[in-house]
Amino acid sequence: MVQIAYYSITGQTDTFIQKTGLAAHQIEDAHPQYRMGSPYILVVPSYQDFMMDSIVDFLTYQDNKKNLIGLIGCGNRNFNDLFAQTAKKISTTLNVPILYLLEFNGTPLDVKNVRQIVTDLSEGEPTSEVTKPKELGKISFLSGYHDETR
Numbered sequence: 001m002v003q004i005a006y007y008s009i010t011g012q013t014d015t016f017i018q019k020t021g022l023a024a025h026q027i028e029d030a031h032p033q034y035r036m037g038s039p040y041i042l043v044v045p046s047y048q049d050f051m052m053d054s055i056v057d058f059l060t061y062q063d064n065k066k067n068l069i070g071l072i073g074c075g076n077r078n079f080n081d082l083f084a085q086t087a088k089k090i091s092t093t094l095n096v097p098i099l100y101l102l103e104f105n106g107t108p109l110d111v112k113n114v115r116q117i118v119t120d121l122s123e124g125e126p127t128s129e130v131t132k133p134k135e136l137g138k139i140s141f142l143s144g145y146h147d148e149t150r
């Protein structure tokens with residue numbers, strides 16, 4: 001099973017993760033350095049960069065960058081172009097695909113779609129059955145799965 005790591009400041013992302021019923025590691029500000037050790041998806045809310053030090057500490061810890069295979073971005077569409085800016089920045093910086101975007105603690109459809117994505121990924125399948133949010137084009141995330149260059 002693909003693992004999940006997530007970060008939450010005001011609790012929305014935490015609530016979303018609980019709604020999915022999926023086991024996940026919560027990145028803690030007090031000790032963000034935690035080694036995932038195998039492929040995982042990172043679920044991140046969006047804030048200004050200076051509020052994301054724990055995410056940077058987590059991603060740069062041991063082989064966490066290498067094992068990151070996809071991102072799920074949480075945010076608020078009222079931020080317009082800055083919607084899900086944290087996931088977008090990590091995606092660009094580390095060349096890791098965004099698998100899904102959602103607002104706040106997610107709708108029932110978001111819960112269903114993310115569960116589907118995690119299941120498909122765990123089985124090595126593309127997520128073709130999931131309708132992607134309008135900000136995302138067609139995603140072929142498995143193409144970067146074994147990229148050793150990043």
Ligand SMILES: Cc1cc2nc3c(=O)[nH]c(=O)nc-3n(C[C@H](O)[C@H](O)[C@H](O)COP(=O)(O)O)c2cc1C
Pocket residue numbers: 007008009010011012013014045046047048074075076077079082083084085103104105
């Ligand atoms: C100070 C602050 C800045 C935020 N900046 C952004 C942003 O740039 N883009 C975005 O999509 N959402 C932004 N949000 C919304 C949060 O990302 C969103 O509410 C998210 O669900 C919060 O997740 P959390 O409760 O797990 O921390 C911001 C919220 C706050 C309070």
